[in-house]
Amino acid sequence: SYELTQPPSVSVSPGQTASIPCSGDQLGDKYACWFQQKPGQSPVLVIYQDNQRPSGISERFSGSSSGNTATLTISGTQAMDEADYYCQTWDRSTYVFGAGTKVTVL
């Protein structure tokens, strides 16, 4: 079965840039989405089709994809960005999530 791999945690200082990688076999040939989930809340779509932002999502969030890795970048990280982030794609009619990355703003 298809798997997506994310680091368990990423730490970032306020105002700095956080990068969260998500790797999977030939992931660059598929589209990736990214979700933000804060404690006790439902996931929120922050990036779709690798690098598109839904309306209402801050410009601080951007995405890219190449080779086997998709990356979510948070620029000018703020305390409100502290959350779990999940990447997701689909493979052979099944939908796969990564294990999630906890972003801590120190």
Added chain:
Amino acid sequence: QITLRESGPTLVKPTQTLTLTCSFSGFSLTNNEEGVAWIRQPPAKALEWLALIYWDDDKRYSPSLRSRLTITKDTSKNQVVLKLTNMDPVDAATYYCAHTAAARSPKEMFDSWGQGTLVTVSS
């Protein structure tokens, strides 16, 4: 504006069948390219996709749970129902339903989610 809300029992016994309902508004499952998915999340663990149903009644299931899952829709009520048989304590989780747009294309995405419903499995 799309909204979804999950409902169902908060406690089920082992071996029982879990039945959850997703009630939605802001779209119709009679329209092309629309779909509704179920996704669950055990406490402090990752998201896991379970099932998805499209406007044309095409259904997709997680390979690991396919034998236990059934997803159906009632377009007149704007509802999608998920059944999971033979419940076990490892199935305890928050169960979410989500709207999917651009169905069955590489651009497909879960763009709106319900608040989730927490299900405990215990005798």
